[in-house]
Amino acid sequence: MTVGLTKTYGHATRRAHLPGRAATGEVRALEDLTISVAEGEIFGFLGPNGAGKSTTIRLLLGYLHPTAGSATVLGFDIVRDSVAIRGRVGYLPGGIALYDSLSGERLLDYLGELTGRPSIRRAELLDRLELSARTLRRPVRDYSRGMRQKIGIIQALQHDPELAILDEPTEGLDPLMQRAFYAILDDLKAAGRTIFFSSHVLSEVERVCDRVAIVRRGRLVALQDVASLLEHRKRNVELRAADGDLPALDGVAGVSGIGRTADGRLTCQLEGDVGPFLAAIAGHRITDLTIEPAHLEEAFLELYEDTEPEDADGAPTSQTVPPPVAVG
Amino acid sequence: MNRVLFGHLWRSQRTKLLIICVAMAAWNVFLPVIYQSFGIQMKALVDSGIIPKQLTNFGGGDVFSLAGAIALGYVHPISIILVSIFAIGFTTSAVAGERQRGTLEVLLARPLSRRAVYLTTLAAVLSFIGLVLAAASVGTVVGSTIVGVLDELAIDRLPMLWLNGMLLWGGFAAIGLAASVSFDRLTPAIGVTVAIVIVMYFLDILGSLWPDAKGLQPYSLFHYLASRDILTGVVSLGGLAILAAVGAVAIGVALVVFPRRDLAAPS
Numbered sequence: 001m002t003v004g005l006t007k008t009y010g011h012a013t014r015r016a017h018l019p020g021r022a023a024t025g026e027v028r029a030l031e032d033l034t035i036s037v038a039e040g041e042i043f044g045f046l047g048p049n050g051a052g053k054s055t056t057i058r059l060l061l062g063y064l065h066p067t068a069g070s071a072t073v074l075g076f077d078i079v080r081d082s083v084a085i086r087g088r089v090g091y092l093p094g095g096i097a098l099y100d101s102l103s104g105e106r107l108l109d110y111l112g113e114l115t116g117r118p119s120i121r122r123a124e125l126l127d128r129l130e131l132s133a134r135t136l137r138r139p140v141r142d143y144s145r146g147m148r149q150k151i152g153i154i155q156a157l158q159h160d161p162e163l164a165i166l167d168e169p170t171e172g173l174d175p176l177m178q179r180a181f182y183a184i185l186d187d188l189k190a191a192g193r194t195i196f197f198s199s200h201v202l203s204e205v206e207r208v209c210d211r212v213a214i215v216r217r218g219r220l221v222a223l224q225d226v227a228s229l230l231e232h233r234k235r236n237v238e239l240r241a242a243d244g245d246l247p248a249l250d251g252v253a254g255v256s257g258i259g260r261t262a263d264g265r266l267t268c269q270l271e272g273d274v275g276p277f278l279a280a281i282a283g284h285r286i287t288d289l290t291i292e293p294a295h296l297e298e299a300f301l302e303l304y305e306d307t308e309p310e311d312a313d314g315a316p317t318s319q320t321v322p323p324p325v326a327v328g
Numbered sequence: 329m330n331r332v333l334f335g336h337l338w339r340s341q342r343t344k345l346l347i348i349c350v351a352m353a354a355w356n357v358f359l360p361v362i363y364q365s366f367g368i369q370m371k372a373l374v375d376s377g378i379i380p381k382q383l384t385n386f387g388g389g390d391v392f393s394l395a396g397a398i399a400l401g402y403v404h405p406i407s408i409i410l411v412s413i414f415a416i417g418f419t420t421s422a423v424a425g426e427r428q429r430g431t432l433e434v435l436l437a438r439p440l441s442r443r444a445v446y447l448t449t450l451a452a453v454l455s456f457i458g459l460v461l462a463a464a465s466v467g468t469v470v471g472s473t474i475v476g477v478l479d480e481l482a483i484d485r486l487p488m489l490w491l492n493g494m495l496l497w498g499g500f501a502a503i504g505l506a507a508s509v510s511f512d513r514l515t516p517a518i519g520v521t522v523a524i525v526i527v528m529y530f531l532d533i534l535g536s537l538w539p540d541a542k543g544l545q546p547y548s549l550f551h552y553l554a555s556r557d558i559l560t561g562v563v564s565l566g567g568l569a570i571l572a573a574v575g576a577v578a579i580g581v582a583l584v585v586f587p588r589r590d591l592a593a594p595s
Contacts (some may be wrong), residue, residue, distance in 0.1 A: 058593065083440065086437060091437040093437070111438065113332040114333065156437075
């Protein structure tokens with residue numbers, strides 16, 4: 001749980017004139033983040049590069065010290081009890097770097113010994129991610145990017161942590177391995193483990209997460225159930241009617257953006273309850289109807305497309321950043 | 329101090345450590361041989377005036393005795409380079425190098441405090457330096473035995489010489505580690521540490537060769553490596569205390585700086 005977690009870099013009175021600095025001379029990597037992740041849920045943490053995802057994770061694990069606010073992980077304070085937190089958490093850093101001279105097996109042994117807990121899930125994870133004993137005997141320097149990522153996943157999860165913090169975990173994995181990884185997450189969730197999942201791959205967040213927080217320029221802009229977020233997004237509708245008998249959709253609840261294509265199809269966007277829309281098209285000779293399901297990507301882009309005044313260098317200022325859209 | 333990390337550091341350095349210990353021992357075998365084979369001729373050469381007498385002050389000012397020859401070996405660039413491989417190379421890359429490569433992320437994701445990482449690395453490097461200096465002592469004894477001058481060597485003073493070397497190189501190692509925990513990249517950590525060692529080395533050399541610059545020597549830690557004095561029975565506790573104090577300050581700085589600094593994501 002974080003309460004008003006804030007991280008700024010720089011100095012309030014120095015170098016304010018430099019590019020990339022806010023008016024005060026400070027760079028706000030994270031501002032007033034308040035979120036709570038429930039035990040046993042898969043929590044997605046979304047945002048583009050530089051939004052503050054990694055900063056948040058690094059604050060939670062003690063790599064960075066908060067400028068303001070507080071946070072607890074598994075009941076431990078992130079400043080005072082950082083070592084205790086890391087003893088209970090499995091962490092996969094984004095773009096993980098490994099000790100190249102070690103073999104995969106020796107590396108996992110070493111990291112497992114440092115964690116101080118038995119690697120009870122290692123055999124299962126090796127099997128599911130298709131890493132053979134022969135592969136593990138080779139030095140890590142010979143591994144492909146995907147194999148390194150698999151090792152990264154295994155080192156984070158092999159000791160069956162109560163909480164897994166995974167930063168871009170499917171980076172470099174092929175689609176089959178991604179599917180295997182999602183199945184691992186499902187099993188972890190079924191076993192009551194909590195997953196904090198940072199990604200900018202929206203489709204996978206939609207696939208695996210229960211709730212999602214979206215950050216933009218260091219601030220929380222949305223915190224919702226994935227289902228709820230999708231429910232309130234607009235769906236793209238396209239329909240074709242025989243003999244041009246298109247329904248009149250103006251004024252129908254939830255329908256917007258009505259248009260016609262050159263070949264006579266009607267397009268619109270539909271939000272919320274589909275009942276009024278279906279009632280409106282009833283009685284017309286509809287020959288084709290497509291309603292595209294709402295994707296998180298669209299919801300995400302919608303949130304990001306909100307215009308936001310910027311300072312001359314493109315950095316948000318404290319006066320112009322809007323408050324979070326929803327916190328709940 | 330973490331046993332697993334300590335073991336990992338030892339395993340990763342053992343080949344290098346073995347090679348350097350052998351090289352250091354070989355170099356120190358060589359010094360009594362040079363003394364026995366060429367000492368008299370060299371003294372005659374210097375006495376003839378062909379070589380300026382001031383040059384004989386290098387390394388303690390008595391290069392024609394066994395103690396002087398051994399002392400010269402301790403401040404010779406070959407020794408300096410061999411010990412620096414751990415005292416500078418290992419220490420500066422221990423944290424800043426891991427940070428630059430990104431592997432510190434994985435290490436600090438374990439339940440290890442930064443102080444534990446620092447102290448374990450310090451313990452490891454002190455053990456490496458201790459072994460290299462012990463190899464030097466072994467080489468000295470072996471060399472003296474080979475050329476039949478063992479009776480001229482005060483073997484009972486070698487442990488004090490080892491301690492003196494440990495305090496000097498332990499101090500530089502502590503400075504290297506303090507630089508390593510302070511920077512995100514390897515280059516500045518190495519640059520700062522190498523600059524300190526080189527400046528101090530030349531201050532000491534300059535002071536020993538040029539009487540007008542003698543006042544600069546106390547500003548160099550090398551000045552307090554009194555190998556010849558120790559081997560002839562003179563121990564400067566003040567010098568040892570200064571070396572210990574410098575090391576302690578560097579350790580203190582690192583123990584304060586490292587846990588408090590932010591470790592942003594590697595670029």
